[in-house]
Each structure stands twice: as structure tokens, then as C-alpha cells.
Amino acid sequence: MGEYEILRLLWWVVLGVLLGGFAIMDGFDLGTAILLPVIGRTDMDRRIMINTVGPVWEGNQVWLILGAGAIFAAWPALYAVAFSGFYLAMLLLLLSLILRPVGFKFRGKLADTRWRTAWDTALFIAGLVPALVFGVALGNTLQGVPFRFDDTLRMTYGGTLFDLFNPFALLAGLVSVAMMVMHGAAWLACKTEAPLRPRARHAGMIAALVLVVLFVLAGLWAERLDFYVVQSFAGTDAPSNPLTKQVSRAAGALLRNYAIMPVALVAPSLGLLGALGAAALLATGRCVLAFCCSAIAIAGVVATAGVSLFPFLLPSSLDPNASLTVWDASSSETTLLVMTIVVALLLPIVLLYTAFIYRVLRGPVTEATLAADGHDSY
Numbered sequence: 188m189g190e191y192e193i194l195r196l197l198w199w200v201v202l203g204v205l206l207g208g209f210a211i212m213d214g215f216d217l218g219t220a221i222l223l224p225v226i227g228r229t230d231m232d233r234r235i236m237i238n239t240v241g242p243v244w245e246g247n248q249v250w251l252i253l254g255a256g257a258i259f260a261a262w263p264a265l266y267a268v269a270f271s272g273f274y275l276a277m278l279l280l281l282l283s284l285i286l287r288p289v290g291f292k293f294r295g296k297l298a299d300t301r302w303r304t305a306w307d308t309a310l311f312i313a314g315l316v317p318a319l320v321f322g323v324a325l326g327n328t329l330q331g332v333p334f335r336f337d338d339t340l341r342m343t344y345g346g347t348l349f350d351l352f353n354p355f356a357l358l359a360g361l362v363s364v365a366m367m368v369m370h371g372a373a374w375l376a377c378k379t380e381a382p383l384r385p386r387a388r389h390a391g392m393i394a395a396l397v398l399v400v401l402f403v404l405a406g407l408w409a410e411r412l413d414f415y416v417v418q419s420f421a422g423t424d425a426p427s428n429p430l431t432k433q434v435s436r437a438a439g440a441l442l443r444n445y446a447i448m449p450v451a452l453v454a455p456s457l458g459l460l461g462a463l464g465a466a467a468l469l470a471t472g473r474c475v476l477a478f479c480c481s482a483i484a485i486a487g488v489v490a491t492a493g494v495s496l497f498p499f500l501l502p503s504s505l506d507p508n509a510s511l512t513v514w515d516a517s518s519s520e521t522t523l524l525v526m527t528i529v530v531a532l533l534l535p536i537v538l539l540y541t542a543f544i545y546r547v548l549r550g551p552v553t554e555a556t557l558a559a560d561g562h563d564s565y
Contacts, residue, residue, distance in 0.1 A: 189424040192514075194523040198261040199497070199513045201530065205257050207489040209250035210321075211370070211482045212541075216244045218371015218394075220287070220314025221364070223307055226375070226386035230300075231554055233307055234565065238552045239378040241291060241565045246544065248284075260526055264429060264516040265500050268334050272344035276320055276351055283316035291565050314371075315364065322363025325492055326356030329441065330412060331504030336430055345505050355408055362401045366485055369394035373465055373481040376474035380551050388469045391477065395466035395484075402458055402488065409495070414441035415502045415510055423514045432515065434507035441495050451494045457487030 219240050227233035258266045270277060286309045294306035330353075333345035372391030376384050413436045420432035445451050461484025468477035496502075502510040517523060 191520040191523075192423040194520060194527065195423070195513050195517050197527060198257070198517065198523055199493075199500075202254070202257055202261065203490065203493045205250060205254040207486050209247075209254055210366070210485045210489055212247040212250050213244070214318075214367045214370040214485055215374035215478075216240045216247055216287075216371070217314040217318045218367040218369065219375060220310045220371075221318065221368050222371050222375065222387070222390060223311050223314070226372075226383060226390055227307075230303060231557075232383055233303075234295075234557060235379055235383060235552050235554065236375060237291065237294070237310070237565045238557060239375060242548055243544065244287065244291075246541065257526075261518055261523060262500060262511075262516050263518060264427065265511050268332070268342055268344070268501055268511065271342060272332060272334050272346065273324060273351070275348040276324065279348075280317055280320045283313050283320075286310065286313035295565055314367070318364045318367040319360040322360035323351055323356045325363070326359025327351050327353070328501060329359070329409065329414075329492065329495065330355060331415065331502040331507075331510075333505045334501075334503050334509065335506035336509045338430075340428075340430070355405075355412070358401065358405050358408065362398065362405055362488065365394050365398040365401055366488060369398055369462065369465060370478075370481045370485060373469065373474065373478040376469060377478050378551050380553055384474070388472070388474070391469045391481075392466045395462045395469070395481070398462045398484070399459055399466075402455075402462070406455065409441045410439055412441050413438050414443075415499060415507055416440050416443070417498065417512065420512070420514060425514070427515050427517050427519075429509055429511055429515045432508060432510075432512070434502075434510050436507060444494055444497055454487055454490035454494045458484050458491055459487070461485075461487055 219236055223233055223236055227236050255266075258269070290306045290310040290313060294303055294310070297303070333350070335343050335345070337343070369391055372387045372394055375387035376391060379387060415434050416437050418433040418435055421428070425431070461480045461482075464480035465477045465484060468474070468480055498513045500511045500513060500516055518526075
């Protein structure tokens with residue numbers, strides 16, 4: 188393997204790690220927000236739930252920024268197509284994410300019930316919409332996105348916002364929502380006490396089992412989808428140009444990588460076993476282990492999508508030959524090399540700092556802790 192090929196594969200893995208890191212680290216924030224009106228039966232219940240994520244949600248969201256930055260720097264063609272074609276979906280996502288900090292800051296300004304209920308609803312929307320939109324985006328990626336390039340590599344997008352919400356994409360969105368709810372419930376089971384803890388455990392068990400069912404259904408559906416197969420290309424070390432290859436479509440090709448590399452079955456296995464393990468551990472009250480299994484399940488689901496797509500990053504349903512792959516959508520070799528050095532130096536610092544913060548903030552959030560530190564609580 189040439190150095191350029193290795194760097195491209197490395198940054199494909201890094202992209203997966205960053206997206207998986209966002210799903211795991213920010214996933215329990217989104218799941219907690221979705222569960223706010225479900226298991227938070229009193230104002231104090233909801234205050235406790237919000238304060239479990241209040242000190243960490245901003246740091247967790249950095250993983251999303253890192254993922255977007257990695258796409259911009261390492262996969263510029265992917266960034267251009269995704270952020271242009273999915274513009275309205277991205278706007279919907281950003282508007283919902285903006286509700287979260289606003290809801291956190293304004294909810295506690297007044298003690299009026301209607302005021303707090305309105306902001307609780309806003310926080311619920313801020314959790315549900317991003318979880319659904321991320322899943323819908325992934326579902327569309329697995330089917331192919333309607334874009335093409337002309338001879339000068341100028342992109343044209345042929346879809347609409349409503350086209351994104353097709354049946355398979357909505358199923359992928361429901362997988363994402365169930366995943367976030369499971370993770371949020373496992374987090375709340377770790378960070379709260381009775382009466383919230385048993386409610387969180389029950390909600391987490393249900394969400395984990397729903398995730399298993401939806402994940403299996405998505406896999407069975409994916410087997411029937413027409414997917415893309417590279418017939419010829421310039422080479423894995425060639426300069427990036429998505430118009431130098433020939434791509435065809437074939438039924439069932441989305442699962443071809445599992446036949447070629449049976450070891451890839453580890454990814455969906457982790458998704459299923461992690462979710463089942465989370466459900467079983469929540470049932471027995473081992474909440475910390477349940478949270479770890481939930482994280483493993485999320486990593487497995489994200490890895491399943493990546494392995495299924497490989498070598499594609501974003502297939503094109505309008506012009507399959509214009510599909511973006513790992514081999515023809517990356518930055519230059521020099522850019523990838525410099526970025527690799529920077530990540531190798533900075534990522535360990537980020538991980539160590541994150542571990543330190545969570546160690547400092549360990550332990551459950553209770554009514555007593557809120558009363559003792561009321562000026563800083565949400």
C-alpha cells in the first residue's frame with residue numbers, strides 16, 4: 188500500500204471515530220432531552236435531569252464540530268456536496284440545536300409552570316429533531332443522494348427537503364432516535380436516584396429492545412436495496428477526481444463487504460449485542476455497565492453504516508459515476524499527512540481533559556445537590 192492510500196484509509200477511520208464519538212458523547216444529551224417529558228413527572232425531576240447534562244453538553248457537542256472540521260479538511264468534496272445538498276436539513280438541525288442552550292439558560296428564569304413547560308417542550312424538540320435528522324441523513328446516504336458533477340466538477344443537487352424523508356430514511360431515523368433514548372436512559376440511571384432511576388432503567392430497557400428490532404428491520408430492508416459497485420477507477424493512490432471511475436448498481440450490493448470480509452460482521456454484532464447487553468444490565472440495576480454497553484451498541488451501529496458503505500462516502504443516485512469514494516474525494520497527500528500529525532498531538536490531550544472533567548463531575552445529581560449549589564444549577 189502506498190502512503191497516500193494509507194492516509195486515506197486512516198482518515199476514513201478517523202472520520203468514523205469522530206462521528207461515533209459524537210453519537211456516544213452527545214447522544215446521551217439528546218436522549219436525556221427526549222426523555223424529559225416522559226420520565227420527568229415533576230419540576231424537580233426535570234431539573235435533576237437537565238442538571239445531569241448541563242455541565243457537559245457543550246463539551247460533548249465539540250465532537251460534532253470536530254467531525255464537520257474533519258470532513259471540511261480531509262474530504263472537501265464530501266463537505267461541499269453534503270453541506271450544499273442537505274442545506275435545508277442542516278438548517279433544521281441547527282435551529283433545533285440552538286434551542287438547547289437557550290432552553291437551558293431561560294428555563295429557570297421564572298418559576299411559572301407554563302414558562303417552564305414551554306422550555307421543556309423546546310428541549311424535547313432540541314433532542315428529538317437532531318437525533319431523527321442525523322438518522323435520516325444516514326439513511327439517504329445508504330440509498331444514494333441526487334447530485335452530479337459537470338466537467339468542471341461543479342455540483343448540481345436534484346433533491347428537495349421532503350425527498351429526504353422517504354420510508355427507508357425514516358426507518359434509519361427511528362433507529363437513531365431509539366439509540367439516543369437508550370443511551371440517555373442509561374446515563375440517567377447512572378446519574379440519578381429514586382424515583383428517577385427506576386423510570387430511566389425501564390425506559391432504557393424498552394428503547395434498547397426497540398433498537399434491536401429496528402436495526403434488524405433496517406438490515407433486512409437494506410439487503411433489498413440497489414447499491415453501488417465500483418467497476419473501474421484510476422487507482423487508490425491517484426489524485427482525487429470523482430469522475431475518473433465507472434460505477435454500476437446492483438441489488439443487495441450494500442451488504443457485499445460482509446461477504447468479502449466476514450470480519451466486518453463484528454460491527455453489526457456489536458450493535459445488537461451491545462443493545463441487548465444494555466437492556467439486560469439495566470434490568471439488573473448495573474447501570475454503569477449498561478451505559479458502557481449502550482456506548483458499544485452505538486459504536487457498532489455507526490461502524491455498520493461505515494463498513495456497509497465502504498469504499499463510498501456519498502453515492503450519487505443521479506449519476507453513479509459521480510459518487511464520492513475514499514479513493515477520489517480526499518484532500519492532497521500533504522494535507523492528510525499534516526492533519527495526521529496534528530491529530531496525533533492534540534487528540535490525546537482532548538481525551539485526557541474529557542476524562543478529567545467526567546471524573547470531577549462523577550456521582551449522582553439529587554435534589555440536595557441542587558439546593559446546595561442553586562446559583563449554578565439549571
